[in-house]
Amino acid sequence: MATAAANNQKKISYRAKEVTKCPVCATTHFKEELLSGSGRLIAGKLTQELQRLYEDNKKWGKINPLVYHVQVCPKCLFAAFPKDFTTLTSEEILALKNTVAHRQKVVETFFGKYDMGENRSIVHGAIAYMLNVDCYHLRGPASAPTPKKAVSAIRAAWLLDDLFKEANYRPYDKLRDFYYVEAARYYKRVLDTMTSGIEPMEESAYILGPSLDFNWAFDGVIYLNSYLTRKFIDQMATNPKDKYAIMDSSRRYLSKLYGSGKSSKSRPSVIIDMAKELYDEMGKMMERFRIEYDPAFAEQKAKEAAEAAAIVAAAQKA
Ligand SMILES: [Zn+2]
Numbered sequence: 001m002a003t004a005a006a007n008n009q010k011k012i013s014y015r016a017k018e019v020t021k022c023p024v025c026a027t028t029h030f031k032e033e034l035l036s037g038s039g040r041l042i043a044g045k046l047t048q049e050l051q052r053l054y055e056d057n058k059k060w061g062k063i064n065p066l067v068y069h070v071q072v073c074p075k076c077l078f079a080a081f082p083k084d085f086t087t088l089t090s091e092e093i094l095a096l097k098n099t100v101a102h103r104q105k106v107v108e109t110f111f112g113k114y115d116m117g118e119n120r121s122i123v124h125g126a127i128a129y130m131l132n133v134d135c136y137h138l139r140g141p142a143s144a145p146t147p148k149k150a151v152s153a154i155r156a157a158w159l160l161d162d163l164f165k166e167a168n169y170r171p172y173d174k175l176r177d178f179y180y181v182e183a184a185r186y187y188k189r190v191l192d193t194m195t196s197g198i199e200p201m202e203e204s205a206y207i208l209g210p211s212l213d214f215n216w217a218f219d220g221v222i223y224l225n226s227y228l229t230r231k232f233i234d235q236m237a238t239n240p241k242d243k244y245a246i247m248d249s250s251r252r253y254l255s256k257l258y259g260s261g262k263s264s265k266s267r268p269s270v271i272i273d274m275a276k277e278l279y280d281e282m283g284k285m286m287e288r289f290r291i292e293y294d295p296a297f298a299e300q301k302a303k304e305a306a307e308a309a310a311i312v313a314a315a316q317k318a
Helices: 003-008 089-099 098-110 122-136 147-168 174-194 217-236 239-258 271-291 295-315
Strands: 013-014 032-034 043-046 051-055
Touching: 032 217, 098 122, 122 147, 122 174, 147 174, 147 217, 174 217, 174 239, 217 271, 239 271, 271 295
Parallel strands: none
Antiparallel strands: 013 032, 043 051
8 A cells, every 4th residue: 555655646647548549550558648747847957959958856756758758559669749640641551560570670679678558768768759760751741750850869869868877788879879860860851841841841840849848949950950960970971071061051051040149039049159159160170171171271271370370489589
């Protein structure tokens, strides 16, 4: 009895009253939802990746609301944001039916046998976002899969980082970095698709986040594309000319964000400040890449450096 009472006090989630029937395999489940209130979530700082951290909570333990966000069928491992869970076309159902074994293998390879019907832990959360990336890959443009893959990839990376900190004997860091690079690539594609109109952007506006406490919307997409490109440029391209080109394209979008200069309620000054800093850092990195592949530019830069050194030496003599 005492244990039951203690468990009850520790209750952080509940099951939805309405059953969900999987459109792919017809298995039913009750979605787990996070209980809010009673000081379960204490917001901490915002990271450079626009990730909202949560303070450790004496009464409730460690809770990360991201863990509960994606809906997953425990049988066939079809995953989607709740709004997209029951809106599959017949082609999408077929593609998802044909890839059940692949999804099971992804989970088993990294985590062993895992029951996605259990109450969720960080591991379930990481798996849910990894599956989400795979499943949106099979969806048509109507559900705006590209931004959903971008957001899912960065959240997978965050949760895998949490796991790595808890159990660093497993190669979660490698898997984490894989999803960071995926996120960098998808965020770039979001910028391209947003301007082309291939995917209806209003379909994804509500999930851009990338955290749950504030939606940085398109500003966040521009900023994160540059942030992740700068951080993972060595994994995104091998030669300095390609690195320069990728960074140049991201930085042009970034200049529009910080060039606007004005902060507002939907655009807090913190993102403009971070964008400015990033813009300058990327400029310096691009100069180094160009020195590597452009001999004339390297020569000019060497000449400038020699002239500057001569001026300093002359000033010191005087
Ligand atoms: Zn299913």
